[in-house]
Amino acid sequence: MVMGDLVRDVDVVVLGGGPGGYSAAFRCAELGLETVVVDAGKRLGGACLFEGCIPSKALLHVAAVLGEAERAKEFGVDFGPARVSLDPLRKWKSERVIGKLSRGLASVAKAKGVEVVGGRATFEDARTVRVGGDEPQALKFRHAIVAVGSAPARLRGLELSERVMDSTAALDVPDIPERLLVVGGGYIGLELGQVYAALGSAVTLVEMTDGLLPGVDRDLVQWIARRVDKQFASVRLNARLDALRETAGGVEASIAGAASTFDRALIAVGRRPLTDGLGLDTTRVKQDARGFVEIDARCATADPRIFAVGDATGEPMLAHRAMRQGKVAAEAIAGRPAAFDNTVVPAVVFTDPEIAWCGLSETRAAADGRAVRVAKFQWAASGRAATLGRSDGLTKLIVDPESGRLLGAGIAGPGAGELIAEAALAIESALLAEDLALTIHTHPTLSETLMEAAETLLRG
Amino acid sequence: MSRPFVLPDLGEGLTEAEIVKVLVREGDVIAEDAPLLEVETDKATVEIPSPMSGRVEKIHVEPHQTVKVGQVLVTFADATAGAAPKSRPMPTGKQAADTLDPTRTLAPEPRTAVRDGRARQTPAADTERVGADAPAADTERVRAVSPAAPTTGAVPARTGPVPATPSTRRLARELAVDLYTVHGSGPGGRVTDDDVRAAAGRVAATTPDAASAPSERTPSSAPAGPAKPLATPTTEPPLPNFEQWGPIERQALSHLRRTIAERMTLSATVIPHVTHFDRADITELDAIIQRNLESVKARGVTLTLTAFLLKAAALALREHPTFNATLDAAAGQLIVKRYVHVGVAVATERGLIVPVLRDVDGKPLLDLARELGALAQRVRDGKAALDDLRGGTFTVTNIGALGGTGAIPIINYPEVAILGVARARREPVVRDGRIEPRLLLPLSLTFDHRVADGADGARFASAIVRRLERPELMMGF
Numbered sequence: 001m002v003m004g005d006l007v008r009d010v011d012v013v014v015l016g017g018g019p020g021g022y023s024a025a026f027r028c029a030e031l032g033l034e035t036v037v038v039d040a041g042k043r044l045g046g047a048c049l050f051e052g053c054i055p056s057k058a059l060l061h062v063a064a065v066l067g068e069a070e071r072a073k074e075f076g077v078d079f080g081p082a083r084v085s086l087d088p089l090r091k092w093k094s095e096r097v098i099g100k101l102s103r104g105l106a107s108v109a110k111a112k113g114v115e116v117v118g119g120r121a122t123f124e125d126a127r128t129v130r131v132g133g134d135e136p137q138a139l140k141f142r143h144a145i146v147a148v149g150s151a152p153a154r155l156r157g158l159e160l161s162e163r164v165m166d167s168t169a170a171l172d173v174p175d176i177p178e179r180l181l182v183v184g185g186g187y188i189g190l191e192l193g194q195v196y197a198a199l200g201s202a203v204t205l206v207e208m209t210d211g212l213l214p215g216v217d218r219d220l221v222q223w224i225a226r227r228v229d230k231q232f233a234s235v236r237l238n239a240r241l242d243a244l245r246e247t248a249g250g251v252e253a254s255i256a257g258a259a260s261t262f263d264r265a266l267i268a269v270g271r272r273p274l275t276d277g278l279g280l281d282t283t284r285v286k287q288d289a290r291g292f293v294e295i296d297a298r299c300a301t302a303d304p305r306i307f308a309v310g311d312a313t314g315e316p317m318l319a320h321r322a323m324r325q326g327k328v329a330a331e332a333i334a335g336r337p338a339a340f341d342n343t344v345v346p347a348v349v350f351t352d353p354e355i356a357w358c359g360l361s362e363t364r365a366a367a368d369g370r371a372v373r374v375a376k377f378q379w380a381a382s383g384r385a386a387t388l389g390r391s392d393g394l395t396k397l398i399v400d401p402e403s404g405r406l407l408g409a410g411i412a413g414p415g416a417g418e419l420i421a422e423a424a425l426a427i428e429s430a431l432l433a434e435d436l437a438l439t440i441h442t443h444p445t446l447s448e449t450l451m452e453a454a455e456t457l458l459r460g
Numbered sequence: 461m462s463r464p465f466v467l468p469d470l471g472e473g474l475t476e477a478e479i480v481k482v483l484v485r486e487g488d489v490i491a492e493d494a495p496l497l498e499v500e501t502d503k504a505t506v507e508i509p510s511p512m513s514g515r516v517e518k519i520h521v522e523p524h525q526t527v528k529v530g531q532v533l534v535t536f537a538d539a540t541a542g543a544a545p546k547s548r549p550m551p552t553g554k555q556a557a558d559t560l561d562p563t564r565t566l567a568p569e570p571r572t573a574v575r576d577g578r579a580r581q582t583p584a585a586d587t588e589r590v591g592a593d594a595p596a597a598d599t600e601r602v603r604a605v606s607p608a609a610p611t612t613g614a615v616p617a618r619t620g621p622v623p624a625t626p627s628t629r630r631l632a633r634e635l636a637v638d639l640y641t642v643h644g645s646g647p648g649g650r651v652t653d654d655d656v657r658a659a660a661g662r663v664a665a666t667t668p669d670a671a672s673a674p675s676e677r678t679p680s681s682a683p684a685g686p687a688k689p690l691a692t693p694t695t696e697p698p699l700p701n702f703e704q705w706g707p708i709e710r711q712a713l714s715h716l717r718r719t720i721a722e723r724m725t726l727s728a729t730v731i732p733h734v735t736h737f738d739r740a741d742i743t744e745l746d747a748i749i750q751r752n753l754e755s756v757k758a759r760g761v762t763l764t765l766t767a768f769l770l771k772a773a774a775l776a777l778r779e780h781p782t783f784n785a786t787l788d789a790a791a792g793q794l795i796v797k798r799y800v801h802v803g804v805a806v807a808t809e810r811g812l813i814v815p816v817l818r819d820v821d822g823k824p825l826l827d828l829a830r831e832l833g834a835l836a837q838r839v840r841d842g843k844a845a846l847d848d849l850r851g852g853t854f855t856v857t858n859i860g861a862l863g864g865t866g867a868i869p870i871i872n873y874p875e876v877a878i879l880g881v882a883r884a885r886r887e888p889v890v891r892d893g894r895i896e897p898r899l900l901l902p903l904s905l906t907f908d909h910r911v912a913d914g915a916d917g918a919r920f921a922s923a924i925v926r927r928l929e930r931p932e933l934m935m936g937f
Contacts, residue, residue, distance in 0.1 A: 032712045335715040337633040343621045403648035405623055430623030430650045 006137040010036045012333060013129050013141040015121045015278070018046020020310030020322030021147035022105060022114075027330035028145075029112040036139060037109070038131050042118025044105040047149050047311075048319040049098060051168040056191055058093045059171065060350050063198035067352055071389060084199055086173055123279035126303050130279075143305050143333045146285070146293055147326065148278060150271040150311035155183070158244055163251045163264045167192060170266045177201050177263035179233075181253050183241050185212040187349040189268035190224060193232060194351050196266075202233040204262065206255055210238050213349060216410075217362045219376070223392055223412040224351050273312045288314075297339040299329035307333065321345045344408075346424045348417035353392055356420035359408035359427045360398050372407065373399045375433065377453035379413050384444040390414050395449035397423070397433055399457060404432040415446050422450055433457045462517055463539045464532045465496075465510075476528045479521050483507075484534075488516045497521075497533060514539035624651040635660040661730060661789040716811045727873035730789070732909040735868045736917040740928040742884060743899045748931055756826065765884075765901075766804065766858050767829040771934045773856055773879055774800045774820035776923035782912050783920050784853045786874040794911060803852035803872060804832065806839045814872060815839050816852040825934065860884060866902045877907035877917075879924065901928065 014025045017039030028035040037044065048054060062084075069079045109116055119133030129139045152166035160166055165174075167188050178201065182193040185207030197203045205228065212228070212235075213221045228235055242254040244265055251265045273291045280287065284303035286294045293308040295301055301308050307329040310322030324342060331338035346358035365372045379385040379393030393413020400407055409423030426436055436454035441447045467477065481498040484490055496510045517537035521527055622639040623646075624632070631653055632639045642659045644651040702708045713721065742765070749763050756763045777784040777800050785796045800821040803814040815835045820828060838844045855872040860883040869880045882902040889898040905921040912920075927933045 032710075335713070335718050337630075337636075339629075339633055341621075341629050341633075342626070400648075403623070405648045429625040430646075430648065432648045434647075 007140060008036075008137060009140045010034050011141070012036070012143045012145065012330075013038060013121070013139045014145045014147055015129065016046060016147035016149055016310075016312075017041070017044040017116060018147060018149045018310060018322065019048050019319040020149070020326045021046065021145070022109070023323040023326030024145045024147060024307075024309055024330045025114045025326075026108065026112050027327045028333065029114045031330060031334040031336075033330075033334060035114050037114060037116045038119060038121035038129065038139070039116060040118070040120050040133075042116055043102060044109055044116060045098075045102050047151070047168075049101055049105075051171055053319055054098060054101060055093055055171045056167075056188075056195070057350055058097045059173070059195040060191060060352075062089065063195045064352055066198045074389060084176070086175070090173060122277065123282050126283040126305055141305070143307065145299075145326070145329050145333075146275075146278070146280075146301070146306065146308035146312055147310050147322070148274045148312050149322075150273050150317055152188075152267065153270040153272045155241070155244075155267055155269060158267065160267070161246055163246055164244060165264060165266050167266070167268055170196075173199075179204070179250075179262040179264075181206065181244075181251065181262040181265040182268060183244075183265065184268035184270070185209070185214075185235075185237070186268060186270065187213065187351075189266070190228065190349060190351045192266055192268065193228065197228075197231045203231075204234045204236065204260070205232055206236045206239050206241055206253075208238070208240055212237075213355065215361075215363065216349075216355065216357065217396070219362075219394060219396070220355050220357065220410045220412045223353050223394065224349070224355055227352060227392070271311065271317055273314075275312050297341065298332040299325050299340060300332060316345055316347060318345060318347060342428065344424050344427050346420045348420060350417060353390070353413045354416035355410075355412050356416040357408070357410040358420055358424045359406075361408055361410065362396070362398055365398060365408075371401050373401045373457060375399065375453045375456045377449045377456065379446075379449060381452070382444075382446065382449055384446050384448065385413065387444065388414065393446075393449075395419070395453045397436075397450070397453045397457070399433045404434055404457070406431055406433050406436065409450070411449075413446065419446055419450065422447060463512065463514070463536045465512075465534045465536060466532050467499075467527050467529050468508075476526055479523050479525045479527060481523060482519055482521065484510075484516050484519070486516055486519055489514070490516065499527070508533075512536060512539045622651060623649055624656075628653050628656060632656045659790055714810065716813075720811055723873055724870050727871050731871050731873065733868075733871060733906055734909040734914065734917065735904050735906040736914065736921050737866065738903045738905070738918075738921045738925050740901045740903060740925040741889070741898050742901045742928050745928055745931045746884070746899050756829070759826075761826055761830045762833050763829055764832070765860070766856070767825060767832050768928065768931065768934065769856050769858060769879070769881060770802050770804065770817060770820050770832070771823075771825055771828060772924045772927035773854060774802055775927055775934065776920060777802075777854055778821050779923050780916070780920040782916060783877045783907060785876050785911065787876070787908060787911050789910075797853045799853065801851050801853050803855040803875075804836070805855060805857035805869075806836050808840055808842075810842075813839050813844065813849065814852065814855055815844055815848045816850065818851070855879070856881065860901075866904055868904055868906055871906060871908060876911050877905060877920070880904040880906065 011033040012025070012028045012035045014021045014028075014035060014037045017037050021037055021039070022044045025035045025037045039046075041050070043050075045054075046052075066082055066084075069082060072079065106116075117131055117135050117137070119131040119135050121129050121131050123144075124130045124138065127140055129141060129144060131137050131139065152168060154160070154166075158164065160169070170192050176196065176199045180193070180196050180201040180203050182189045182203055182205045185205055189205060189207075190212060193203045193205050211218065211221060212225050225235075236255060239256045242257070244254075245252045247261070249261070251262045253260055253262060253265065273293070275287060275291045275293060280293070283306055284301075285306055285308070286302040288294060292314040293301055293312050295308050295313050299307045299309050299313070309325035309329050311317040313325070325340055328338045328340045344358040346356065349355040360370075360372070362372070362374055375397045377395045379395070380391045382391070382393075385391045385393060390413065393416070394411070395413075396410045397406060398408035398410075399405065406423070406427050408427070409420065411419050411423070422436075433454040434457075436450055437458055439451065441451040477499040479497060480500050483495045483497060490496070490510050490513065492511065492513045493509045495507050497508045499506060499508060514536040515538050516534060518535040520532050520534065527533065622629070622642075623644055624639055628651060629639065632642070632651075635656060637656050637659045639651060639656070642651050642655050645655050646652050745765075745768060749765065749768075753763055781796050782794070784800055785794050788795050799819060801816050801818050802820045803816045805812055805814050815838070817828065817831055817835065823831075835844070835848060838848060852872065852875065854875055855869075855878045857869050857878060858881040859867055860881055864882050866882045867880045869878045871878050880903070882904075884899050884901040886897045887900050888895045889900070890896075891898070903921065903925065905917055905924070907917050907920075
């Protein structure tokens, strides 16, 4: 310790101000613990608010409006060609969306008495976090919560540049490239690929495996696959990016042996935990080979004073999982018998159409040799889908053949991300498919598809 | 094709029934849902409808015979509706009185097949992983299970998280109930709040809007038989707003304080405490201790009265195993422990901690004294291991050092008894017609009145006193 250092004692220090971090900090404060959040940007919201969920959904809304305007021609409404002005778009996104939410979080923190300190935090030992930057200080903590999150993964040997972007850079929409290469057919590549395609880019998507959204049931994925086949210039599956080179006029990519040129490239090959250089080696915290912090059901690490939540603790790297974990960690620290005992973590791909699922998938059940009953309802038979001009969807349920208990659900179609909430609650509450079938669902809505799917199991 | 029909799961913890009447004869051709048998359970007389159509090939039971769940009652030949008939649960007492109409819809009772064989899973694991230990031939087995024989032979493996809502799971954590051991009474084997509370050995705490319920809830006077949970009511009314009388301050409880509070509340609420007082003349024992203090100290051991108290209690426990036990209220059984691990209450700066000494009955006194010293030191230094703190069968709390003439401690749940010891004082005692100064040690034995009565307590306390008054009894003489 350096002389003249500012040393403070706090009950809880939270490393990182993302959804996991601020959820934990707010809950700690509610439980009477003096809590300080250390965040490099001295703000709450994290990757989710500033370079992830929120800005991408804002842009996808813009894409959806453009898509709807295009579809309106089908029923005789023509707005003419759309003109997109990037400055107002960016301003709306950063001020009316991100700025508004960010100010909201700051005022909640103030109301709850949670202090946010700016700077990079590192563990000095299992009792002390040192904060660098403009507000240098050492925080002696009773408990720490590691909520440092994740960043876009890099491709080996590939540097980012003006033209080679990661998702963070792409969300700033520096311009609308004429030709955009998207590397990676996961949810980030598909979402941002659709944004740029809607804005007018000719998008080429390259995916190493034989399908989009690896691991997700194929009968759900096919709906987005069909859509991007039409919307994108090209979708190349089983294709490897061999090399990417920035040239004077653009980016030259060598894909499966053939060279082609693009104006920009987006690397969307997953995310990695931001646990390097945190000083975790000065504590008893254990990490796996990929750098994820190992935790138990209480979100406690191998070091009894230190907890960890969110992307830093592994898959699925989703904000809502981090938020629940944050509350569990806070309650565990306060001595409550909390546990992350959730049955499902729902997942949504906010593409057009949306793909959402939760719990057991048909793919997983098959891989495990587990007997399940699967009920499907095609949206072609939904009245509401017809009135929306959107019959491109499917609702399916995975059910235990013995008890009839709902184990999993998958939905493809517009609004799937909202619809999946009912299935998540049903599974979490150990409901039977029969319970869904016997619950009155508003007519005509897309939520009826869950009831209809469940009803197919009761017939015969 | 012959198909057996067995006594279905009766629900509500019932495992057997008596045949009242057989309503069909061998050779009869009957339709699905036609009345088959009338049986009587602890709860009611009910009629069992036929689960399938077909010819009655053989009747395996006769009136007044007691049959168990899973036992074959009737064999059908040429069963037709058997290919995929709905599982038809047997009505239970609640709805039983008027179930002569077999077509009446009844709430399905979970089948034993569904309840058993739940795969254990860590709470944090996601559903996608739960199938890992499911047998590969699950599909085949599921198909092979005949609804007519839900409780016989191979039951389908049930994998996945316990069927309980998030709030029920939280309640289970708060009451330290392992959900995998709880019988779910809801549809599909769903575990309800009441199931969890019953498993925690408590009656469902009523919510304020159902406040009229508890007075009506009386333990049923069921005859002796299968395990039945005991009723042990607990409720805590809301606190008034104290600020109306003056300023207050809310202080967070430390983890240890919280644990103590919860354990004491549990014990004081669940266990009907009764206390027996006695005094032991330890003049001779004290002389032995004083005489040997120095020589024992030279061997690095401090000889204390507590070591002798532990020994005396342990030997008395061996003689009175009822006090070396735990009442399993949920099962309605007494769990007698065939080991004697005695806990000693140790006051620390942070609060009360009870480390446990193993096999106290069989240990030489000096070893015991040495272990006790080391253990108490570990506890005061905050270095006690978890294993130092659990597994106790009985507790001794010696408050003598702090004075007082006696105390009634609360039983260290789920033990049966606790020995409280106050400060020994020299008092005038009439011995052989003369008044003599003697060193008297006040003792209080507090025990669970569900398990033992006053006479038992007096005998057990005497067994302890006898050893303290005649120390040679503790030395293998």
